[in-house]
Amino acid sequence: MMFSVDEIRKDFPILTREVYGKPLVYLDNAATTQKPQCVIDAISEEYCSVNANVHRGVHFLSQQATQLHEDAREVVRNFINARSTAEIVFTRGTTESLNLVASSFGEAFLKEGDEVIVSEMEHHSNIVPWQLLRDKKGIVLKVIPIDDCGRLKLEELEALLTPRTRLVSVAHVSNVLATVNPVKRIAEMVHAHGALLLVDGAQSVPHIKVDVQDLDCDFYVFSGHKVYGPTGVGVLYGKEALLDRMPPYQGGGEMIARVTFEKTTYERLPYKFEAGTPDYVGTHALAVALQYVSHIGMEAIAAHEHALTQLAMEQMRGIKGMQLYGETDDKGAVVAFNIEGIHHLDLGTLLDRLGIAIRTGHHCAQPLMQHYGVEGMARASFALYNTKAEVEALVAGIERVRRMF
Ligand code: PLP
Numbered sequence: 489m490m491f492s493v494d495e496i497r498k499d500f501p502i503l504t505r506e507v508y509g510k511p512l513v514y515l516d517n518a519a520t521t522q523k524p525q526c527v528i529d530a531i532s533e534e535y536c537s538v539n540a541n542v543h544r545g546v547h548f549l550s551q552q553a554t555q556l557h558e559d560a561r562e563v564v565r566n567f568i569n570a571r572s573t574a575e576i577v578f579t580r581g582t583t584e585s586l587n588l589v590a591s592s593f594g595e596a597f598l599k600e601g602d603e604v605i606v607s608e609m610e611h612h613s614n615i616v617p618w619q620l621l622r623d624k625k626g627i628v629l630k631v632i633p634i635d636d637c638g639r640l641k642l643e644e645l646e647a648l649l650t651p652r653t654r655l656v657s658v659a660h661v662s663n664v665l666a667t668v669n670p671v672k673r674i675a676e677m678v679h680a681h682g683a684l685l686l687v688d689g690a691q692s693v694p695h696i697k698v699d700v701q702d703l704d705c706d707f708y709v710f711s712g713h714k715v716y717g718p719t720g721v722g723v724l725y726g727k728e729a730l731l732d733r734m735p736p737y738q739g740g741g742e743m744i745a746r747v748t749f750e751k752t753t754y755e756r757l758p759y760k761f762e763a764g765t766p767d768y769v770g771t772h773a774l775a776v777a778l779q780y781v782s783h784i785g786m787e788a789i790a791a792h793e794h795a796l797t798q799l800a801m802e803q804m805r806g807i808k809g810m811q812l813y814g815e816t817d818d819k820g821a822v823v824a825f826n827i828e829g830i831h832h833l834d835l836g837t838l839l840d841r842l843g844i845a846i847r848t849g850h851h852c853a854q855p856l857m858q859h860y861g862v863e864g865m866a867r868a869s870f871a872l873y874n875t876k877a878e879v880e881a882l883v884a885g886i887e888r889v890r891r892m893f
Pocket of ligand 1: 519581582583584611613614659661663688711
């Protein structure tokens with residue numbers, strides 16, 4: 489069932505503002521999404537009337553805050569269809585979730601010569617933690633190449649998998665090409681070689697229905713702020729049996745069972761991985777955001793964004809000098825491009841003057857830029873509140889800028 493974008497837009501106060509006297513056309517949603525009023529209210533109301541530190545208090549407010557925090561874990565579990573809340577670890581975001589796995593899984597399961605495989609289209613957050621581990625433990629980092637349409641070369645993955653492969657870590661959806669990677673198929677391939685699969689869901693959770701049991705991935709990570717939730721809170725999903733065997737990532741606070749100077753024992757899952765005071769207001773607000781999108785329906789959101797992306801691609805193809813990156817049919821809600829003779833930074837700056845916010849640069853994917861032989865790209869990315877009129881404004885804006893050169 490479709491939804492009314494006009495009605496949805498009323499939920500997002502920021503969308504009524506102007507920049508440089510022009511209505512804001514916000515097309516930088518892959519970097520972060522705007523927040524609906526219900527999320528803003530959830531944060532404000534919790535600080536106004538509930539705020540107390542969680543887990544450690546016997547008093548009323550602490551118990552109420554704890555309840556909201558733990559209810560949020562159940563909302564996340566349900567949203568991605570994990571088996572148990574023990575499998576839902578709250579973190580600061582995708583980057584911290586990836587670093588947690590690299591550090592803790594690396595500690596427990598990887599030794600010199602073991603192999604981790606990432607892909608050529610990864611965000612730096614899914615490259616650098618593995619390089620840090622390579623420096624520390626002598627693991628081998630391998631890379632799945634892509635074709636020029638932006639598809640992973642799965643036959644090359646098959647060739648890269650060896651008895652020394654321990655983990656494959658790939659994006660579900662690329663933040664530049666918007667390729668939707670066949671992670672369920674990849675899970676089968678990886679498991680057939682006795683290795684594990686980590687999926688970076690930063691760009692998928694906001695746009696498509698994710699079911700971690702159906703995908704059968706071993707880890708899945710995402711950020712709250714890209715799915716209409718607050719900044720500073722994210723999620724690591726991991727299969728319970730696996731998380732159980734991994735050592736803590738950080739020490740202190742909520743992750744202990746008992747501490748003496750001689751020996752410390754750790755809390756059960758998921759608390760073992762949650763040292764220190766969690767962002768309990770953020771987790772509650774994230775749950776409100778997930779309930780908000782669930783109410784609209786992920787299928788309806790995906791259909792709306794797909795239509796916007798197709799329209800943008802179609803109209804942009806007609807612009808002289810246009811180079812589009814990522815041309816898969818089922819791609820997500822991102823259009824990355826360059827225009828011959830115009831630096832992407834100039835394009836972004838001039839579009840900004842027209843009220844159109846896009847992102848320019850390397851998009852934290854420098855190896856991908858190297859694949860295409862460019863230093864950077866312009867990127868427009870869509871969300872559930874974007875309209876066809878905004879896509880048309882983008883296209884008209886690009887044409888206007890192009891004529892200046
Ligand atoms: N992975 C992908 C695919 C992303 O698009 C991003 C953010 O753009 C990240 C990881 C990092 O997310 P965060 O900065 O929220 O940790």
